Amino acid sequence: MTTAPACGEARVVALGARRYHVDASPFSEDLRGVLVSDVAVDKAHRVALIMRGAPVIRWFDEQGEAKGAWQLDQMTHGHSACFDAQGRLLVVDSDRHCVHRFGADAQIDTTLGVADEPRWREPFNHPTGVAVAPSGEIFVSDGYGNSHVHRFSAAGRHIASWGSPGEEAGQFSNPHAIAVDADDQVWVVDRENHRVQRFSADGQCCGELRGLHLPTAIAIGRDGIVYVTDQTPRLCAYTPSGQLIGRCRTFGAIGHGLAVDASGDIYVANMMPNCVTRLRRFA
DSSP: OOOOOOTTOOSEEEETTEEEEEESOOSSSOOTTOOEEEEEEOTTOOEEEEESSSSEEEEEOTTOOEEEEEEOTTOSOEEEEEEOTTSOEEEEEGGGTEEEEEOTTSOEEEEESOTTOOOTTSSOSSOOEEEEOTTSOEEEEEOSSOOEEEEEOTTSOEEEEEOOBSSSTTOBSOEEEEEEOTTOOEEEEEGGGTEEEEEOTTSOEEEEEOSOSSOOEEEEOTTOOEEEEETTTEEEEEOTTOOEEEEEOOSSSEEEEEEEOTTSOEEEEEETTTEEEEEEEOO
């Protein structure tokens, strides 16, 4: 594995014509050395950090000021998260085989899957990622045990699944992360197959991104730009049609979590070293 630079070693990075200042300490709490599995940002610029080592979600505002934490004793392995249009936080618990949706009071209002009941080729067997479509439908990548994507209604009803182990179009090795764009296209990080596959909402493969080394996380900005981390280590940016527009280094060997806020700033949850960096766009 390539050795990555220390968190924040660079001061400015570029993704094509876009320029970013590197903020190695974007939060009021010192999180260096703390294992953050994922980061999510909602429309109100609230930032949620999903902690890997403890069932905790830490909250920050746009300025990086701490706004409390949720102690989630019902969870064991928070792997990834996203917000829906209502500002509810969805969190994947990979080792309990379920996805929880939380209201603002930290109470679970919906659970996808059944805790502690892993299922072969059905939801779930160590799921990895979650994304919400503009329609409110929920898509989950089920990648450590299964090789599937599962589609749910906004109310949590299972609609359909697709995928199988393999290397052909529509198959997966480890679907490790997932995102949905404004056109309801589902982008799935197929990590050990070194690609990202793009699907229609009903599971028809529409294309793929190649030239990646163990892609790990994915996020889509409001302008439709698709961001992918891989273990080169680097961050890649693509147009909505999949054309590469730029690359830069990440600040850990693995950019495990990724989010883009409304202003175009990019948050990366890094591993080895463990840190969170914020790329603040200025051009």
